[in-house]
Amino acid sequence: MSTAILEVKGLTVRRGDILALEDLSFHVQEGEVFGLLGPNGSGKSTTFSVLAGLLRAQSGALHWRGEEIRGGDKRALREVGFVGQSPSLDPNLSARENLKLSAALHRVPRAERADRIEQMLQLAELVDRADELVSTFSGGMKRSLDIARALLHNPKVLILDEPTTGLDEGAFQRTWRHLLEQRAARGLTILLSTHRPEEAAQCDRIAFIDSGRVVACDSPAELQRLVSDDKLTVRCAEPAEAARQLSEALSLELSADDSAVTIKSEAGHELIPRIVEALPSGSVEAIQLSRPNLGDVFLHLTGASLSEETKR
């Protein structure tokens, strides 16, 4: 039987006049990868600040394996590894020194410390550079080391606030590979926030967060089912003109921007030949048929784009 390792009920956080979180609720099952997806400013980091004991909530409850703990309570932190948006590392110390201090801070048993640190350096792929100052590391290396630091004391739950922001594709893939390996190896529960649909798609379940509230919460597949239409992107030289011609010929729901016409349809594949025929020959550069991603679902549910800053 799977149990909720963490349950968040009716969390409300007010900062001055601003309601940062409003009656926010979700639960995380043991061993799952759970994501909070929302644009910047939607309340993801605030939620994590409460979970990590950095911030007190005005109302609401946190249940840790069924036991209620108050927001800002540090008792659950023994079982949590926390990775913030910027790495919790001292740039003027070496990778190994950072891990040593962190091991002492979390009271990793002395006899195990050297081994654990070595394992974590391997995990971060930093064995060769263990004794170099962190200030000389790239963003991706710092991120790997920070995740290793958070895993050092063998937490049950790893909380990551926007873990791959600013990473290139290679580092993004590597980070995810490490996270999923850790989950498989030790039954780690992973809770992360992101504004990237492709990252949210890696989760077992996602909560959409908008303006401090949970708008929807389910598996990526279930959420994607909420938007059934295919998305067709037609690249052409004059999208505005093409859009006019297409709406005359095919009466479709469409929109155009500087480079392409976007069409939503239930059966996109059937439309492709008709689109090509409806437009002057040679004017179509490319047609792409895609399933809506989680960003499209988010837009459908909230009317807000993930790439926009939420105005609060």
Added chain:
Amino acid sequence: MSDPSSTAAVAQLSKPSLSDQWAMVSVLWRRDLLKFLRRPSRLVGAFLQPIIFWVMIGGGLASTFSLKGAEGLSYEQYFFPGIVMMMVLFASIFGTITVIEDRHEGFLQGVLTAPGSRVALVLGKSLGVSSVGLIQAIAFLACAPFAGFSLLEIDWLTLMSSLVMGAVALSSFGFALAWWLDSSQAYHAIMSVLLLPGWILSGAMFPISPERELLSWVMTLNPMSYMVDGVRRSFYEASALPLGSTVSSSMTLDFAVMLGSAIGALLLSAWVVERSR
């Protein structure tokens, strides 16, 4: 919730223990020392700076200085305890201004999410910064013979307790300021209008003079005056203390103010840090 395995898990959710608190104190303490000792450039700068200040300002003002009732006292000797205290103050300022960045995008983030309390965080950081200041102040004491003090005649107990209390008071106060202001620019501003003038008006650079009433008041109310006094007294036999060179009239008063400042500043920073969540 009704899951039987949750009993064991609930037992794990214990309050931070004394060992958690000590782990936090010692990690922060060690970190500041480690960073100070490993940077040769910082070490050389830290040891040369007080000598340069002492030689330049001491030498420059020597001919104009005279203290009524203690005509034989040279300015280099008068200024020496002030420089010792300056080292502690500078270490406190530079050691705590980094808290502002460290807290939001550095090592301290990880410390804040560790099991130990925020009071342990304050204590560890304050001890780390204090130790760095103490090392610098003690290194500068090697110059004491050039000021006419014999190292063998220094009352080390008085000196060390004054330095420790002074360092804890100033570093904790610096920590409280850094946490509360949460902006390096604001900290710099307070440093220029409060901390540095506070040192100048502590008897470090010139003695209190009853003719200047307002200045005398400020110097009497300034806790740093009693720290400089404590250090100054440790260099002399009680009967040989140059007349009018201290702000307070008794060592007991100096110690009471230093102890009060150290405890008060620690409590202040613990409060500032605790209420910020």
